[in-house]
Amino acid sequence: MDEFLENLINECRKYTDMGKVATYIPELAKVDPNQLGICVIGTNGKIFRAGQHQNRFTIQSVVKPIMLLLALADNGEEVIRSKVGVEATGKPFDAINMNAGKLESKHVNPMVNMGAIAVASLIKGKDGNERFQRLLEFTRVLAGNPELDINEDVYLSEKRTGNKNRALGYLLKNYGLIEGDVDEVLDTYFKACSIHINCEELARIGYCLCSHGKLWKSDERVFEARYANYVNAILTTCGMYDGSGEFAINVGIPAKSGVGGGIMGVVPTRMGIGIFSPGLDDKGNSYAGIRVLEKFSKEMFLSIF
Numbered sequence: 001m002d003e004f005l006e007n008l009i010n011e012c013r014k015y016t017d018m019g020k021v022a023t024y025i026p027e028l029a030k031v032d033p034n035q036l037g038i039c040v041i042g043t044n045g046k047i048f049r050a051g052q053h054q055n056r057f058t059i060q061s062v063v064k065p066i067m068l069l070l071a072l073a074d075n076g077e078e079v080i081r082s083k084v085g086v087e088a089t090g091k092p093f094d095a096i097n098m099n100a101g102k103l104e105s106k107h108v109n110p111m112v113n114m115g116a117i118a119v120a121s122l123i124k125g126k127d128g129n130e131r132f133q134r135l136l137e138f139t140r141v142l143a144g145n146p147e148l149d150i151n152e153d154v155y156l157s158e159k160r161t162g163n164k165n166r167a168l169g170y171l172l173k174n175y176g177l178i179e180g181d182v183d184e185v186l187d188t189y190f191k192a193c194s195i196h197i198n199c200e201e202l203a204r205i206g207y208c209l210c211s212h213g214k215l216w217k218s219d220e221r222v223f224e225a226r227y228a229n230y231v232n233a234i235l236t237t238c239g240m241y242d243g244s245g246e247f248a249i250n251v252g253i254p255a256k257s258g259v260g261g262g263i264m265g266v267v268p269t270r271m272g273i274g275i276f277s278p279g280l281d282d283k284g285n286s287y288a289g290i291r292v293l294e295k296f297s298k299e300m301f302l303s304i305f
């Protein structure tokens, strides 16, 4: 399998030039686009790695399912459903998803920015700092790395330039969809997006979702099984932004991408996958990462459909 993955990475390396690294967060523009790595962790207890799987990158939107899991555990499904919906927006990740009327919870999806900012406010904590620390601790547990931390430069870069997210935050506040101080919530969100991670850690998080809440090589359940069903379902319909339908056809697994170039894949009951390549397609998904997943899924019959 290691050799199979290595060949797959070599075959797809040509695609790293075809994407473009995100530049709207200035610090991300400095990232070397010629990186491609993968890690796969199976429920048979095996782990496989290939390419630049050790390189670190910021988690960006791949933190959204983790935030949702923690907010579900903190509040229960009913409260979450009263603040954020589950329907795909079919719009870009940073879209302002509202019509002329009132902004309602059903308009905000937790896998795109608007819904994720609302979810950040639902994580319990006395202030933004405590909320973020709880999220970081939870991410460390899922990722199996107690030293996981943020990339300070990317965090500050987004905090300085993230005015569109600020606008989304104030809009949500206006319609009663976020709790607390907007700037504090945004600070939690910006820090969450800048958690510095690698392919193996992403694969471990994907593994927890594939095994309905169990950590890799452990029987410890760190979240309720039904929350894995909830999150995996939303990943299937909108984890890849407005490219989710095409991804469902070509790859066919629950997955979440981030503008840092990471993709976390979840093959329920079988495996967690972490992929990284920073060049993005026009929807904000890793260009080479999707090509790798497509080939991998076809070879291994991973599609759940």
Ligand code: GLU
Pocket: 059, 060, 061, 062, 093, 094, 113, 158, 165, 193, 257, 258, 259, 260, 284
């Ligand atoms: N921090 C990024 C933002 O809020 C995350 C976007 C993404 O990865 O989709 O714009």
